[in-house]
Amino acid sequence: MYTVIGTVKSRALRVIWMLEELDVQFDHIAAPPQSEGVIQVSPSGKVPVLVEDGVPITDSTAILQYLADKHGQFTHPAGTLDRAHQDSLTQFLLDEFDAALWMAARHSFVLPEALRQSGIKDSLKWEFERSQKILVARMAHGPFLMGDRMTVPDIILTHCLGWAASAQFPMTEDRLARYASAMSTRPALLRARAR
Numbered sequence: 369m370y371t372v373i374g375t376v377k378s379r380a381l382r383v384i385w386m387l388e389e390l391d392v393q394f395d396h397i398a399a400p401p402q403s404e405g406v407i408q409v410s411p412s413g414k415v416p417v418l419v420e421d422g423v424p425i426t427d428s429t430a431i432l433q434y435l436a437d438k439h440g441q442f443t444h445p446a447g448t449l450d451r452a453h454q455d456s457l458t459q460f461l462l463d464e465f466d467a468a469l470w471m472a473a474r475h476s477f478v479l480p481e482a483l484r485q486s487g488i489k490d491s492l493k494w495e496f497e498r499s500q501k502i503l504v505a506r507m508a509h510g511p512f513l514m515g516d517r518m519t520v521p522d523i524i525l526t527h528c529l530g531w532a533a534s535a536q537f538p539m540t541e542d543r544l545a546r547y548a549s550a551m552s553t554r555p556a557l558l559r560a561r562a563r
Contacts, residue, residue, distance in 0.1 A: 370394040373406055374415030376563050379428040382527050383416045384563060386432050388556035389518075390439050396563055429462060432520045442519050450514070457506065457513055457521040464499035465528040468492045472535055493537055500541040507543065511550060526551040 370387060374380025375398045387394045399405045402413035409424040410417045417424050418431045425431050436443035444450035472492050475484045503525075508515035512522050529548040532539065539545045551557070 369420075371397060371419040373397045373399050373409065373417040373419065375400055376561055378415050379527065380416035381560055382428045382523050383418055383431050383435075385523055385527075385557050385560040386435050386442065386520075388559045389554075390435065390441060392439070398563070429458060429520070429524065432523060433458075436520050442523070444514075444519065454514060454519050454521060457519075458524060460499075460503065460506070461521055461524045461528060464502070465496065465532075466524065468496050468499070469528060469531050469535060469537065472537070476535075496532065496537050497540045500539070500544055504541045504543050507547075511547075522551065526557070 370392065372380055372383050372387065372394055374383070376384060378401065384394075384396060397405065399415065401415050406415055406417065407413045409419060410426050412426070414426065416428050416431060417426055418434075419425075425434060433443065437446070444454050469492075472489050475486060475488050507513055510516045512518045513525060514521075526548065529539070529544065530552070533548075539548070
């Protein structure tokens with residue numbers, strides 16, 4: 369049995385969504401970052417944490433890929449060109465989308481107020497717009513990033529696009545807006561958000 373620690377207003381949503389897509393049983397502890405229960409299993413205090421057989425796994429991307437590999441879904445086999453392309457998309461999304469959004473969040477409410485630099489957000493929004501153009505050029509034809517098959521980077525991207533909307537980062541590419549709209553209606557994501 370899996371246990372997911374973290375609120376759905378964090379990257380824990382990615383893990384909960386994956387588990388809902390896999391249709392496996394799991395427990396959910398909606399603990400916020402840096403809380404006592406989180407620090408006991410993750411010294412950094414960050415969420416999400418997936419606990420399996422008493423062993424904690426941290427970092428949403430590592431957890432997603434572990435679950436995908438273990439269950440043989442939402443991923444291409446390791447050692448294939450498709451997997452290399454999938455991993456490349458994952459790294460691109462983490463570097464260009466997730467990193468910009470996380471930096472904006474840090475300078476909005478995470479860092480102590482005296483250390484926040486509100487002016488950085490303009491450059492992050494510019495980078496986010498630029499990254500959208502690059503991603504659209506890399507997207508395959510089909511409903512998902514890689515075509516007809518949903519993979520780990522689809523979960524990361526959909527989460528980032530929702531995060532961007534709430535952070536008021538502009539969506540400048542129509543294809544990404546259509547993608548986000550379609551992905552946001554997936555029943556497993558709706559169940560995950562309802563937790």
